Each structure stands twice: as structure tokens, then as C-alpha cells.
Amino acid sequence: MTSLIRWGIIGCGNISHDFVTAVRSLKAEENQTVVAVAARSLENAKKFAGKHQVPKAYGSYAEIMDDPDIDVYYVGTVQPTHFDVVSQLLKARRPVLCEKPLCMTVRQTQELVNLSYEKETFLMEAVWTRCFPAVRRLVQELEDGIIGDVLHVSATFGIATEPDSRLRKMSLGGGSALDLGIYCAQLVNLVMANQRWSQLRTLGHLNSDGCDLSLSTSVTYPNRQLATLVTHCEVQLHNEAVISGTKGIIKLAPPFHCPTELELPSGSVSFPLPDSLPDATYMYANSAGLQYEALHAADCLRKGLKQSPLMTLKDSIRTAEMTEAMRKQAGVSYPQDDFHYDDNTFHFHQDRCI
Structure with a gap:
């Protein structure tokens, strides 16, 4: 049997609803589960957790990052927050599947790629297509x-x-x-x-x-x-x-x-979409297809990959x-276009990308 993959969900919006619904719809033999969710308020996290039968709810992103029972994090927050949230996860060597766009700018994207390599930690932008x-x-x-x-x-x-x-x-x-x-x-x-x-x-x-x-x-x-x-x-x-x-x-x-x-x-x-739970509802078209993404990410983790092929x-x-x-x-022009880096330490190693 494949090893169990335990998901932690950061952000409780519509796309996280669809992703969790898709994971919960996977066949039992796929061995995946959602064990915790986090929102900016504990009330929202508890509401989301109750709706999706998730055992743990956190009222801050920082709290869920310290949970030792999570194998991989799905980041479904609004996109201006992606860089900060994913940076913290990678620095803690926690594997990440982050919703698109990975970042607001090229420079931020390069910084996260560097961090993924430095920490030897799995990072994938959730381009489910x-x-x-x-x-x-x-x-x-x-x-x-x-x-x-x-x-x-x-x-x-x-x-x-x-x-x-x-x-x-x-x-x-x-x-x-x-x-x-x-x-x-x-x-x-x-x-x-x-x-x-x-x-x-x-x-x-x-x-x-x-x-x-x-x-x-x-x-x-x-x-x-x-x-x-x-x-x-x-x-x-x-x-x-x-x-x-x-x-x-x-x-x-x-x-x-x-x-x-x-x-x-x-x-x-x-290519018919995979089956979902009988009571499953989705916010976006064809979101049952998020099962493909969850399966692929889990396969990468089980193989010890640090990025998706x-x-x-x-x-x-x-x-x-x-x-x-x-x-x-x-x-x-976004505020993130003025994102500050220490150019003495910023070196992007594009040749390390497969």
C-alpha cells in the first residue's frame, strides 16, 4: 500500500473548498487525507473544517506550519500573500503545492525557486491544467x-x-x-x-x-x-x-x-472527469479534476522528488x-514590483531547473 499523504490547507476560500472536496473524493486506496486547515480567523477555520470533516482547525497560518502531522501544504490564499506564506513553509522545509500564480512577480518567483533548492524541499505551482x-x-x-x-x-x-x-x-x-x-x-x-x-x-x-x-x-x-x-x-x-x-x-x-x-x-x-463524493459540490468548472493534481503531487512526494516533472x-x-x-x-504595476532584495545574496540558479 502507498504511504499516507496528510494535507494541511492554508486558506479557506472557494479554491480550497474545491481542492479539499477533490481530495476527499479520491478512492481509499489512494491513501490521502486532509488533517488540518488554517484561516486568518479561528471561526472561519472551524466552519470550513466542520463542513469538510477535517479534524484540526487553526486560527492563523503560523500555527498550522508547526503541525508535525502534516506531510504537504496546499496554499489557497489570495495571491499577494503567496510569497510570504510559501517562504515560511520552505524555510521550515515543509513541502508545498501553491495555487497559481506562484507569486506576483518574476523576482519573487525566482526567490522561491532558490529557496526550494536551498532547503531541498518540494515546491510545485498548482497549475492543474x-x-x-x-x-x-x-x-x-x-x-x-x-x-x-x-x-x-x-x-x-x-x-x-x-x-x-x-x-x-x-x-x-x-x-x-x-x-x-x-x-x-x-x-x-x-x-x-x-x-x-x-x-x-x-x-x-x-x-x-x-x-x-x-x-x-x-x-x-x-x-x-x-x-x-x-x-x-x-x-x-x-x-x-x-x-x-x-x-x-x-x-x-x-x-x-x-x-x-x-x-x-x-x-x-x-477524458471523463473522475467520480466525486455523492454530495460533492464545486465552486468552479471541472474541479473534480483537482484529483489529478492531488494524485500527481502525492506521487512526487512518495518518489522523493523536489519538483514536479x-x-x-x-x-x-x-x-x-x-x-x-x-x-x-x-x-x-503592482506594489510587489518594488519588492526589496539584498542583491549581494540573491543569485538565481536557473540551470538547476529541470
């Missing part, structure tokens, strides 16, 4: 050359948010690039094998709070390759991804960031570079 069977099949088809040389990738992600949505608030790390564009960027980088682009150009619209409501980005690569990324916080887009090669086209059907269907030149292939630390850095370039060209 990479764990879906449809995406893993996509990678295999591309490696097999089924569509020849890829020359164009197109990805769109737009949702109609309310005026008071978190995506529209600077203080909460809002903006379409970090919340939606990250899915487009990670897919482009996956297909393009993380190669450095030649040029990146972005146009978009900002709200009065300085958040990007919409972006349109064109990226060129060597060898005549091109990528097109479109994000929107005000209207629903088709939310599909299309990879075009010299011998054909592959499409990740909507919603491409959590896909259940892959359209190949030979026809469509379906599906979403490597290099993947996280390259994706952060793209989303940062996108939003900066549109004129978006």
Missing part, C-alpha cells in the same frame, strides 16, 4: 510529431466578472494576466518547450484601479513560430486552445484550462516571465 489526461495526451501527440512542426498556438480565456470581483482589485492581485493569462501562457510555454521568445507585444484596457480588464498578446519565436493570447474579465470568450502545425491541428476544447476533450486530426478523444520550477519561471511582460506592456 498540466495534470489533466487530455493535456498529457497532447504532449505525447506533439512529441510523436502528429501535426508536424508547430508554427502557431492560440489560447483565449475570458469570463464575465462582477464589478466587485477580486480580478478587478489591485489590492487582491487582480487583473486578467495573472488570473487568466497564466493559463494561456503556461500552455504556450508547454507547446514551445519553454524556449525564449523573440518579441512579445501586448495591448489592453485597464480599470480605474490599475488592473488589466483585457489583454491581447502576440508572441514571436525563432523558426517562424507565433503565439496569440487573449484574456478578458468583462466578457465570456470561447476559452479554447488551438495548436497548428505543418501537418494538422490539435484543439483543446473549452474550457482548455481544465479540458475533458482533445480534438486530434484523427478525431476527438474524451509536469509543472517544473523552470515552467513556473518562464510562465511568470510571460505574464509579467504582458501586464507591464499594458501598463499594470
